Structure formats: structure tokens, C-alpha cells
Amino acid sequence: MVDNDLEQRPQTELLTGVWKNRSEMFAKRKTELAQLKIDELISSIFSNGAFYHYVFDLFDLDLVYVSPQVEQLHDLDLETITFQDILDQIHPEDMDFVARAEATAIRIFQQKIGIEKVTSYKISYCFRFRVKDGSYRLFNHQAIVLSTDARGAIGKALNVHTDISHLTAENNYRLSLIGMNGEPSYLDLEVDGSLEDATPSRPVFSEREMSVIRLVARGLTSAEIGKELALSEFTIKNHRKRILKKARCQNMSQLLATCITEGLI
16 A cells, blocks of 8 residues: 555655764765676675665765666666665655664774774665555665775765565664675664674574575575585475574564564575
């Protein structure tokens, strides 16, 4: 159903204000984007559902690239789309959370992890987006910083938005900083929480179990996963049972929903 009572524009200045108030984090001019293999980065981003991605510059919020799939999900024209147009699709009631999640991520990088490691993390949280038919669905937002200037200040970033409404409609309103390149992850963080609570998360699943979960997320059967990992179908089925028991989930759909909203994948 279309939420007729939510026609008001979201207060996107809450988010842009966060960036303005922490201007020391961001480049003072446009940064050059090296020949990055965006396709490889996209493949490292979890997506179990329809998604699109875009690259934008934090200096002036100018869109560098937007994937064509944006037109399939939002009532937006690829030829004329702006970053503000994308922000305007956020559910008005979720805008405050988005701004606070971004502010919390910045604070953790500044005071805990170190801004020099910002390109080694994926920032992940969920919020509701307005889609093409005018209704709102839950999306997973993942962001990776692509470039920094000579001072290490943030330049361009890659954002990926995935429709996860087929998995869950419940948002835990939490933030995760997912480590790449061997960096530890900080998962399921409370926004505005104490920095003392922002500690590296212990692995919930083994590397083998995470491999199984990622392949399940891609829609592979136990037999197909077995071939992919050079294991028997029986072994994969046992892995799946142990994974569900560990996560206290009834089925794989519930597991994937939990993994997404808590930042495990």
C-alpha cells in the first residue's frame, strides 16, 4: 500500500548537515578516481535482492555514476537523477536514524579505528526507501570509500542499495562497520552508543560456515554448494543445520535477514 500520510519530504539536511559539521573528514576539492574495478567491489558487496549502485563525490555531492537498475526500483530518470533525488526517497521517519548512523560511523573512525583505515571498511545499515509504486520497502545500505586526498580526507564513495523486503520488514536500527583487507569488524552497533561498546566483534560463524551462508544467499542448493566447496551434499546439509542452530533461526530466510541487519554479510 502507498503511505499517503508520508508525502512530506524527508529532512535530508539532517544527513548533509552531519557531513558539513565534520568537514575535516572530507576532501576540500574533487579527488581523482583511480582505475578501480567497480565490478569487483560490487561482487564483494552482499546483495540478495534487487539492487543498484552509484558513485558520488563527498566534496560537492555530485553523482559520478549511477547504475541503470535505479530506474527499476525508484521513480527516477537515469538521465537527470541527482544525489538529492536519491536522498528524497528515504522514508521521512528513518531520516533521523540515517543521519545518526553516519555521525556514529564518522565518530568511530575518528576516535577508535583511525581515519587512515576508512577505505578498508564497508559501512552497513538499513532503512526504508520509497519505490516505484509509491510504497516503502526496507533496503540495506552499504558504502565503501573509494578515494581520499593527500591528507587522507574522504573523496569519492560507492553506495549500494539492496531491496531486502522479501527477507524482512523489521529494521533493527543498528550500524555495522565490516572490515576488509584483514581488518576486524564492528557489528550490530547502537547508534549514538558509547565508544567503549564499539569493540571488534568475535566471529559468529567459522570461515567455512560463512562460505556456505554466502552461497545460500546466492540461491545455490546444498548440492550446488557442495560442488562449489568440494564437499558432499550431506556435509553441506549438516553445515546448514549447525548454522541455523547457532543463529537460533528457524529457516534460511530468517538467517539471511538476521545476517543482513546485523552486518554479518
